[in-house]
Amino acid sequence: MRVRFAPSPTGFLHVGNARTAIVNYLYARSNNARMVLRIEDTDLERSTRESEDSIFRDLSWLGIRWDEGPDLGGEFGPYRQSERFDIYRSYTERLLGEGNAYRCYCTKEELDRMKKGGDGEAESYTYSGRCRSLTDDERKKFEAEGRPSTVRFRVPDNVSIVVNDRIKGPVEFNSSNIGGDFIIVRSDGVPVFNYIVIIDDTLMKISLVIRGDDHLSNTPKQLLVARALGLSEPEYAHLPLIMGPDRSKLSKRHGITSVEMYRKEGYLPHALMNYMAMLGWASESGEEILPIEDIIRQIDLKKLSKNAPIFDFQKLRWMNGMYIRDYPLADITILFMPYLANAGYNVDAIDRTHLETVVSILRRYCDILSDIGHLAGIFLDEVCVPDEEADAMLKSDDGKNVIRASRTIIRDRLDSANFATGLIPAVKGATSLKGKSFFMPLRAIITGRQKGPELDQVMAVIGYDKCKMRIEYCHEHYCS
RNA sequence: GUCCCCGUCGUCUAGUGGUCUAGGACACCGGGUUUUCAUCCCGGCAACAGGGGUUCGAUCCCCCUCGGGGAUGCCA
Numbered sequence: 001m002r003v004r005f006a007p008s009p010t011g012f013l014h015v016g017n018a019r020t021a022i023v024n025y026l027y028a029r030s031n032n033a034r035m036v037l038r039i040e041d042t043d044l045e046r047s048t049r050e051s052e053d054s055i056f057r058d059l060s061w062l063g064i065r066w067d068e069g070p071d072l073g074g075e076f077g078p079y080r081q082s083e084r085f086d087i088y089r090s091y092t093e094r095l096l097g098e099g100n101a102y103r104c105y106c107t108k109e110e111l112d113r114m115k116k117g118g119d120g121e122a123e124s125y126t127y128s129g130r131c132r133s134l135t136d137d138e139r140k141k142f143e144a145e146g147r148p149s150t151v152r153f154r155v156p157d158n159v160s161i162v163v164n165d166r167i168k169g170p171v172e173f174n175s176s177n178i179g180g181d182f183i184i185v186r187s188d189g190v191p192v193f194n195y196i197v198i199i200d201d202t203l204m205k206i207s208l209v210i211r212g213d214d215h216l217s218n219t220p221k222q223l224l225v226a227r228a229l230g231l232s233e234p235e236y237a238h239l240p241l242i243m244g245p246d247r248s249k250l251s252k253r254h255g256i257t258s259v260e261m262y263r264k265e266g267y268l269p270h271a272l273m274n275y276m277a278m279l280g281w282a283s284e285s286g287e288e289i290l291p292i293e294d295i296i297r298q299i300d301l302k303k304l305s306k307n308a309p310i311f312d313f314q315k316l317r318w319m320n321g322m323y324i325r326d327y328p329l330a331d332i333t334i335l336f337m338p339y340l341a342n343a344g345y346n347v348d349a350i351d352r353t354h355l356e357t358v359v360s361i362l363r364r365y366c367d368i369l370s371d372i373g374h375l376a377g378i379f380l381d382e383v384c385v386p387d388e389e390a391d392a393m394l395k396s397d398d399g400k401n402v403i404r405a406s407r408t409i410i411r412d413r414l415d416s417a418n419f420a421t422g423l424i425p426a427v428k429g430a431t432s433l434k435g436k437s438f439f440m441p442l443r444a445i446i447t448g449r450q451k452g453p454e455l456d457q458v459m460a461v462i463g464y465d466k467c468k469m470r471i472e473y474c475h476e477h478y479c480s
Numbered sequence: 481g482u483c484c485c486c487g488u489c490g491u492c493u494a495g496u497g498g499u500c501u502a503g504g505a506c507a508c509c510g511g512g513u514u515u516u517c518a519u520c521c522c523g524g525c526a527a528c529a530g531g532g533g534u535u536c537g538a539u540c541c542c543c544c545u546c547g548g549g550g551a552u553g554c555c556a
Binding site for chain 1: 482483484485486487491492493494503504505506507514515516517518519520548549550551552553554555556
């Protein structure tokens with residue numbers, strides 16, 4: 001059994017394509033199938049090697065592994081369509097020779113005119129078939145004029161084509177309404193997708209094509225080509241497209257859509273894969289967060305939803321947070337380090353055990369790794385410059401009272417051994433404040449914020465010196 | 481326009497001719513824990529698109545309508 005993922009390298013890996021890749025991968029793992037990575041780079045203008053590299057990197061980051069591809073080779077290569085033109089050429093000659101294809105000399109301008117003329121219904125246009133039955137003389141005349149030509153596939157009349165889709169069930173098309181004779185080779189000699197995709201799928205012995213729903217309507221064209229060429233036909237499974245909140249195809253204007261951006265913002269690959277697997281599928285138990293291995297064990301094409309799901313950014317975020325909280329502490333600490341570095345901390349200089357303690361407290365506040373950036377200061381900064389809320393609190397009478405009392409007490413009555421447990425009751429007694437009017441100012445002094453982890457926990461971690469320094473800082477700024 | 485696909489809480493889904501007073505999760509709202517916030521725990525709100533059939537009985541099967549999406553490229 002063999003499956004394939006066939007991206008075109010014309011940009012970053014989009015989450016929609018990523019889901020196709022993920023389902024292919026999960027299916028392959030679950031059925032012990034080989035996974036082929038094929039690069040569909042026949043759009044010479046838009047395809048770039050950089051895109052290809054970034055797609056490889058993003059797939060790898062997600063944890064997707066393939067068995068054959070441009071980077072690994074394999075017995076059915078080459079795996080870039082741009083390196084297979086000779087193969088396609090021989091098929092084109094056969095099609096031409098057997099009358100299943102013909103040269104079309106219509107220019108773009110002529111085609112445009114045909115579209116606009118007629119009924120005025122540009123939308124319902126199908127190629128008129130003007131060049132379908134050119135005489136030898138007419139053909140020679142066009143050639144003599146030096147007219148460039150495309151190659152069109154001769155679509156037979158009124159033939160029923162049934163796609164036995166593993167997700168949708170049988171879908172019937174009639175050859176008479178798939179848009180007429182379609183171009184299979186451009187005037188510059190480069191073959192087009194709808195033509196060569198089926199050649200590659202059969203040559204690469206793909207048994208099941210799992211791809212996006214947007215290809216379903218094109219499948220009859222591909223099947224017709226296969227029949228004309230006598231090629232075997234793969235099975236198909238068309239995945240519903242992922243939608244944006246407005247129910248149109250998910251795109252940039254809906255939010256982040258590139259896998260690369262999710263990686264950079266601090267989503268975990270397992271969380272992303274788990275979420276994407278849940279988009280259109282449910283586990284037997286109804287659990288939504290489960291190890292990839294369990295998903296592989298349970299996944300079943302028949303259980304995939306036929307509805308096009310809306311991508312729920314919020315739920316992905318939530319799920320990522322769950323992963324962050326469940327991760328082994330030592331590992332998640334390492335994953336947080338680049339984000340701490342990015343926020344300006346010299347992570348290598350910080351004791352690892354201390355860092356793990358900080359992370360163990362702060363990860364409860366993080367849905368994505370980058371969230372730690374604005375929280376780390378509570379533990380890692382020397383002094384915490386109060387934010388707007390904290391500033392207002394510290395300017396109040398209660399605020400100043402607490403600052404003064406804290407300063408006196410930590411300087412004169414406490415040391416590093418007893419301050420963490422002693423400061424709160426001592427200052428409370430000295431100010432005779434209680435409840436929020438006591439804790440909120442103290443929190444503002446120690447952390448510069450009005451919310452965050454429990455104060456005694458913070459103090460125990462930052463230590464006497466840092467605590468004292470922060471109190472002195474506030475005294476200087478608010479009481480003098 | 482034409483062809484094709486799809487319609488269960490706001491969202492992702494479970495369910496299948498009676499066990500459905502339709503289950504779970506996110507979001508939202510309320511409560512508890514936290515003298516804060518978040519985490520965590522408990523509770524609540526909320527859906528079978530509409531209309532016809534078939535049937536003793538339809539969310540489930542069939543048809544129509546409506547709604548959404550995709551295709552209709554010398555893009556993939």
